Amino acid sequence: xxxxxxxxxxxxxxxxxxxxxxxxxxxxxxxxxxxxxxxxxxxxxxxxxxxxxxxxxxxxxxxxxxxxxxxxxxxxxxxxxxxxxxxxxxxxxxxxxxxxxxxxxxxxxxxxxxxxxxxxxxxxxxxxxxxxxxxxxxxxxxxxxxxxxxxxxxxxxxxxxxxxxxxxxxxxxxxxxxxxxxxxxxxxxxxxxxxxxxxxxxxxxxxxxxxxxxxxxxxxxxxxxxxxxxxxxxxxxxxxxxxxxxxxxxxxxxxxxxxxxxxxxxxxxxxxxxxxxxxxxxxxxxxxxxxxxxxxxxxxxxxxxxxxxxxxxxxxxxxxxxxxxxxxxxxxxxxxxxxxxxxxxxxxxxxxxx
Numbered sequence: 001x002x003x004x005x006x007x008x009x010x011x012x013x014x015x016x017x018x019x020x021x022x023x024x025x026x027x028x029x030x031x032x033x034x035x036x037x038x039x040x041x042x043x044x045x046x047x048x049x050x051x052x053x054x055x056x057x058x059x060x061x062x063x064x065x066x067x068x069x070x071x072x073x074x075x076x077x078x079x080x081x082x083x084x085x086x087x088x089x090x091x092x093x094x095x096x097x098x099x100x101x102x103x104x105x106x107x108x109x110x111x112x113x114x115x116x117x118x119x120x121x122x123x124x125x126x127x128x129x130x131x132x133x134x135x136x137x138x139x140x141x142x143x144x145x146x147x148x149x150x151x152x153x154x155x156x157x158x159x160x161x162x163x164x165x166x167x168x169x170x171x172x173x174x175x176x177x178x179x180x181x182x183x184x185x186x187x188x189x190x191x192x193x194x195x196x197x198x199x200x201x202x203x204x205x206x207x208x209x210x211x212x213x214x215x216x217x218x219x220x221x222x223x224x225x226x227x228x229x230x231x232x233x234x235x236x237x238x239x240x241x242x243x244x245x246x247x248x249x250x251x252x253x254x255x256x257x258x259x260x261x262x263x264x265x266x267x268x269x270x271x272x273x274x275x276x277x278x279x280x281x282x283x284x285x286x287x288x289x290x291x292x293x294x295x296x297x298x299x300x301x302x303x304x305x306x307x308x309x310x311x312x313x314x315x316x317x318x319x320x321x322x323x324x325x326x327x328x329x330x331x332x333x334x335x336x337x338x339x340x341x342x343x344x345x346x347x348x349x350x351x352x353x354x
Contacts, residue, residue, distance in 0.1 A: 012315035017041040017066065017083035020090025022049040024179045024272065025114055028305040029087055034059060036313070043079055044090060045069045070096055072306050076103040085286050085312040088113035092185040093120040093141075101139060103126060105326075108135035110315035112308050114144040116185065121147070121233035122203075122327045133325040140332045143311045145277075145304035146171070147233040148329045149295060150249065152339055153281040154238045155330030156352050157293040163286040164244040169234050170215035171251045172224055172278040172299065177264035177271055186262070189231045198235045198247040212348040215250050218351070221278050226250035237328035245286070273299040277348075295339070297348030306347045310338065 016033055020026040021042035030053075033040050040063050047067040054063050054268050066082070068075040073303075080086060080103040081091045086099050093115035104111035105128040115121060121141045132139050132309045150169035158164055178186065197204045230251035238247045253259070264271075280294035297303055311333065314320055321332045329335075336352060343350035 014084040015039045015040050015041060015082065016312055016316070017043045017079055017086045019043045019068070019079075019086060019088045020096075020181075022046055022053050023090055023181055023302060024091040024269065025181075025305065027053070027269075028301050029089055029308060030057070032302075032305045032309045033312075034062060036309070037062070038313075040064075040185075041066045041079070041083055043068050047289050050233060058127050070099050073099065073103070076100060080104050080107040080109040082318045083109060085110045085112070087308050087312050088115075089308075091115065091117075091181045092188050093117050094185075094188055097141075098123065101141075102131075105132040105139060106135060108137045110137060110312070110320065111139045112143040112311050112315070113141050114212060114308060115142045116144075116146040116232055117189065118231055118233045118236050119192075121236045122196060123237065126153060129326045136324045138315055138320050138324055138332060139326045140311060140315075140329055141326070141333075142233040142237065142331055143308045144263050145279075145300045145307065147237070148304070148307050149279045150232065150234045151237045151329045152333075152335040153279060153293045153295065154234065154242055154247075154283065155335035156339060157281050157283045157291045158242045158244070159336065161283065161285055161291070162243070162244055164283055165286040166246040166284045167234075167238055167242055167244045168215070168282045168284075168339060169238075169247075169249045170217060170226060170278075170280045170282070171230065171232075171249070171255075172215075172221045172280070173252060173255045173275060174258070174277075175275045176255055176258070176261055176300065177275070178261055179272075180265045181268070183262055183265060192231065195229065195231060196235055198239050198244070201235065201245045203236070203239070212253060213250060215280070216253075216282075217278050218292070225253045227253050228331050229257070237330070241326045241330050242283070244283075270300055275300045277303070283336055291353040293352050295343070295348040295350050303347050304347065310342060310345075
């Protein structure tokens with residue numbers, strides 16, 4: 001029996017730790033868990049803010065607080081040992097990811113996060129795989145809007161194709177209003193010199209030329225100018241389950257041309273929820289032809305929260321993967337089934353091949 005299974009067996013209900021619960025993403029994730037009547041640990045670095053959130057929520061029977069600064073390894077380990085699943089929401093993950101994920105890996109605790117940064121995703125696979133396999137932990141990075149949806153769509157579109165030339169993931173996003181954490185992450189990614197890519201059947205790390213392309217999004221969005229490559233973790237995860245020679249991620253150039261995107265840290269949650277999105281995947285066969293899949297919806301923050309919560313519930317309930325370790329979203333879960341479940345819940349509309 002794994003450490004997580006033993007903890008769950010000892011309780012009547014699973015316990016979900018939301019790290020960074022007082023941030024915008026953490027609040028949306030917490031709200032989604034409470035809407036499903038789940039027990040939650042509000043965890044993070046700012047103890048006063050966490051207690052204030054607990055009071056605001058007014059659900060003392062379902063919520064408790066755990067102060068666990070990033071530089072306090074014993075506190076993070078104690079948090080991981082207490083929780084059945086950790087949902088990590090506090091970016092930038094280049095800074096915050098390693099200590100929280102390490103605590104989960106070392107204690108055999110399932111872990112999902114909302115990372116977008118490819119270097120963080122690569123770090124988990126490179127550095128924590130052996131530990132997670134030894135302890136029986138399942139760690140699924142970028143189980144969120146950016147990264148997670150692209151990975152799942154790529155798996156669903158490529159299913160059954162034996163030889164794939166290229167997977168292209170396109171994000172069309174309007175009305176994105178960044179939080180301070182998102183701004184900090186964007187500044188880190190923009191300043192990166194060595195970027196991770198996947199070309200000619202191999203992962204590459206080094207300088208890349210940022211260029212514009214046109215991605216044929218499905219109607220009503222249509223073809224749009226995009227920024228290429230957009231730094232998202234699919235370049236690390238998709239090649240693990242799709243036999244592709246190249247993986248590329250693109251984002252509509254107009255997303256960053258909107259006036260408020262970098263100056264929106266103080267807007268209301270209602271304003272943030274107005275985001276509209278299409279995530280589309282093209283899978284091109286080596287012998288020609290290909291397949292497409294896409295999702296469309298509103299509010300990238302809630303979409304990411306629902307994705308992570310659905311994954312966490314499955315991990316806590318024993319519906320996760322047969323294998324352990326660090327896994328891509330589509331390695332941990334059956335992509336078509338999970339996407340259909342999310343679509344049926346109203347998270348987005350879904351179009352798959354066939």
